[in-house]
Amino acid sequence: MDAELSVPALLGLGADGWGWALMAGAGLTLAVALAAMAIGSMLGAALAAAEASRRVWLVRIAATYGLVMRGVPELLVVLLLYFGAPGMLAGVAGLFGLPAPGSPPAFLTGSLAIGLVSAAYQAEVFRGGMLAVPRGQIEAAMAAGMGPVARLRRVILPQVLHHVLPPLGNIWQFNLKDSALVSITGLAELMRVSLVAAGSTRRPFVFFAAAMVLYLILTSASSALFRMIERRGSRWAGGR
Amino acid sequence: MDFLGTTSLGLLRAVPVTVLLFLASALGASLVAAVLVAMQQARVTQGLARAWIFVFRGTPLLLQIFMVYYGIAALGPIRHGFLWPAFREPLFCAWLAMTCCCSAYIAEVLRGALGAIPVGQIEAALACGMGRWTRLRLIVAPQVLRLALPAYGNELVMMIKSTSLASSITVLDVTGVAQQVIAHSYRTLDVFCLAAAVYLGMTAALTAVLRRIERSLDPLGSAPR
Numbered sequence: 001m002d003a004e005l006s007v008p009a010l011l012g013l014g015a016d017g018w019g020w021a022l023m024a025g026a027g028l029t030l031a032v033a034l035a036a037m038a039i040g041s042m043l044g045a046a047l048a049a050a051e052a053s054r055r056v057w058l059v060r061i062a063a064t065y066g067l068v069m070r071g072v073p074e075l076l077v078v079l080l081l082y083f084g085a086p087g088m089l090a091g092v093a094g095l096f097g098l099p100a101p102g103s104p105p106a107f108l109t110g111s112l113a114i115g116l117v118s119a120a121y122q123a124e125v126f127r128g129g130m131l132a133v134p135r136g137q138i139e140a141a142m143a144a145g146m147g148p149v150a151r152l153r154r155v156i157l158p159q160v161l162h163h164v165l166p167p168l169g170n171i172w173q174f175n176l177k178d179s180a181l182v183s184i185t186g187l188a189e190l191m192r193v194s195l196v197a198a199g200s201t202r203r204p205f206v207f208f209a210a211a212m213v214l215y216l217i218l219t220s221a222s223s224a225l226f227r228m229i230e231r232r233g234s235r236w237a238g239g240r
Numbered sequence: 241m242d243f244l245g246t247t248s249l250g251l252l253r254a255v256p257v258t259v260l261l262f263l264a265s266a267l268g269a270s271l272v273a274a275v276l277v278a279m280q281q282a283r284v285t286q287g288l289a290r291a292w293i294f295v296f297r298g299t300p301l302l303l304q305i306f307m308v309y310y311g312i313a314a315l316g317p318i319r320h321g322f323l324w325p326a327f328r329e330p331l332f333c334a335w336l337a338m339t340c341c342c343s344a345y346i347a348e349v350l351r352g353a354l355g356a357i358p359v360g361q362i363e364a365a366l367a368c369g370m371g372r373w374t375r376l377r378l379i380v381a382p383q384v385l386r387l388a389l390p391a392y393g394n395e396l397v398m399m400i401k402s403t404s405l406a407s408s409i410t411v412l413d414v415t416g417v418a419q420q421v422i423a424h425s426y427r428t429l430d431v432f433c434l435a436a437a438v439y440l441g442m443t444a445a446l447t448a449v450l451r452r453i454e455r456s457l458d459p460l461g462s463a464p465r
Binding site for chain 1 (some may be wrong): 294300301402415429432444
């Protein structure tokens with residue numbers, strides 16, 4: 001049996017250490033979660049708008065989407081996109097008579113999968129947020145001669161942000177943790193790096209513990225950031 | 241039988257594994273959560289309960305599952321100790337990780353409901369001469385149960401979905417069987433859609449049961465229908 005490295009050497013930044021790799025993994029985890037949040041926000045806003053529309057079929061599509069995405073394990077969505085995407089892409093390309101483009105990058109399918117789930121939860125939040133501003137206020141702002149930008153900035157956002165930020169913070173935390181599921185696609189985010197390191201050094205406990213610490217740093221730093229923005233936001237909205 | 245028929249049958253045969261893991265972890269997590277909430281009431285044990293909740297809510301369940309199955313199980317005292325027969329079993333490791341993780345979330349739900357009980361009621365109970373247990377049994381517990389039920393139900397739905405992570409440590413639950421079938425057949429889309437339908441069925445059934453309980457506990461009939 002070869003000589004065992006000490007824990008600081010294993011986790012250090014030296015030649016035998018996995019410190020840099022773990023930190024790069026944490027950076028990629030953050031990137032996946034951010035991309036998923038952005039995808040989820042856009043699709044979530046669209047879903048919320050669809051659910052508020054007067055067209056029955058739009059409402060139905062949005063409601064079904066939410067029901068399915070909140071009732072199916074995130075892991076299944078990640079697996080479906082990862083294994084299914086090459087086939088779907090080839091199918092689409094075939095329609096246009098193009099050759100199959102091969103598999104898309106793991107970062108893309110991974111963050112798209114987490115984003116698709118995130119959208120269902122964010123749609124709920126936005127729907128609640130829209131109810132926070134009574135119609136009368138919008139009409140009053142228009143009557144006072146406010147343009148769309150001024151309305152958004154001075155009437156809608158201060159009230160909606162106040163309602164929307166805390167639940168969005170929760171969804172962000174879930175995105176951050178769900179990004180670990182993307183490790184099954186082979187993307188070298190934090191979970192994957194710690195698995196590889198655990199396998200090649202045969203010291204799983206050390207590396208999983210290190211990954212836990214890094215995840216804790218990511219989650220607690222971002223929750224502190226959200227709290228700060230919430231405080232700022234409520235001051236902005238007139239110090240509630 | 242055709243491919244979809246056999247696959248559906250195979251997936252349905254794996255449902256008991258998923259349901260067993262869900263029920264066992266729901267039970268374990270709820271018990272641990274109750275202990276955590278009790279610990280948060282006393283100053284000495286408060287820190288430990290908070291640290292538990294911080295760690296298990298702040299890290300991914302997948303990592304916790306790997307930590308138990310590969311990390312803790314590789315430690316000498318476990319590997320060569322009397323606990324090895326348990327830690328050798330992936331299903332046990334998945335259950336242990338899920339119990340620890342979900343207990344942290346449920347504890348937060350219970351704490352929220354506990355905080356929603358007016359202080360005046362506790363004071364009134366004290367003034368009536370009720371002891372600690374009577375207070376808990378007659379005043380606090382019934383209200384906490386009712387107040388916590390919607391959020392607790394959400395946690396349970398999350399738990400059903402989380403059981404799919406057990407497939408990553410070779411447990412043959414619904415997701416595990418689905419992956420196995422795909423490895424043989426390469427029919428990704430059909431198999432995953434079938435598995436998704438199975439999970440949707442389970443979550444829908446649980447939601448229906450929860451709504452019924454919610455309604456039966458609601459004295460004013462104000463719960464959503």
